[in-house]
Amino acid sequence: MMPIPITMATVALLGLGARPTAAQEWESRPTREREDVHLRNDCRLAVQVLTHGQPATKREWALDTIDQCDESGPPVLARMWRQVAADSASVGHMVYRSVRLRDQRVYDVVFDIARDPSVPALKRAAALYLLGRWAHPGFSLPFRQFFAPDYEPAEWRGGVSGVTFSFIDHDTQHPGAKPLPETIKADVLRLARGIAANDPNYRLRATADLFVKTIPK
Incomplete structure (x- = not known):
């Protein structure tokens, strides 16, 4: 039998064929x-x-x-995010239950909620808050002030004076089995800019505008 010549192209093709897919990589991670x-x-x-x-x-x-x-936690949290009621207490509890687990399966659902105009504005704002915490741990967007009953759009003129901020010193988070995308900050900023510029809900526009202006770059 004649020997089969091994070329660099053959080696490259063999290497490509043996490379695991992204799904296989995260499923095999400890x-x-x-x-x-x-x-x-x-x-x-x-x-x-x-x-x-x-x-x-x-x-x-x-x-x-x-x-x-x-x-096993992320699919459960993703389902809970889809089902959670759009009131301050309920969405606050969901943020609290989700923020420590950085997993793309939850992130994808939360991102979709934040950009979906058919979702109530308060729930979208809470989703944007959570995305901000994941994009820059410690960043705490004070979105609830824009949903206070006495809030008027004239109060927000694109500045940050009079807005109460807090930064979480020990924002402990750990990776899920499927880590968040490396482009998370750029993706979330792009989303927030779009909401700030075009969303019909003035409360959510103010929330997103503050997000863009204050998240550490």
Whole structure:
């Protein structure tokens, strides 16, 4: 049998054929949930409670646990974001439950909520707040002031005077099994600029305008 010549092109093609896809790469990454049996068992129960509602006595525990589940938690949080009511308390709880887990499966849903004009403005503003926390940990967009009952659009003239800001010193976040995109800050800024320029809701426009002007570049 004649030997088959190995050329650089052959090597390159072999290398390309052996390279795992992005999905294969993140699915094979070690995660805390895979490596910690106790956490894995907790996460299995938390997913069950938040998906099926049983046992009901475990709901608060499950809510406190789900953001530690870097593999199974994101699909649950994504579904909860789709379903959450558009009131201040409910969206505030969702931000709190989601912010520590940096996973693209939640990010994609939250990003879609922020840009969807059919979603109530307060829920979109909360989604934008969460995107800001992920894009620049510690950045805390004070969006609720624009949704106060007595807020008038004339109060916002594109400046930042009179706006109360806070920056979170220890904004602890950890990666999910599918990390956030490297372009997150640029993508979120582009989204916020579009909302600030074109959204029909004046409260959300003010929120997005403040976002663009104040997020650290």
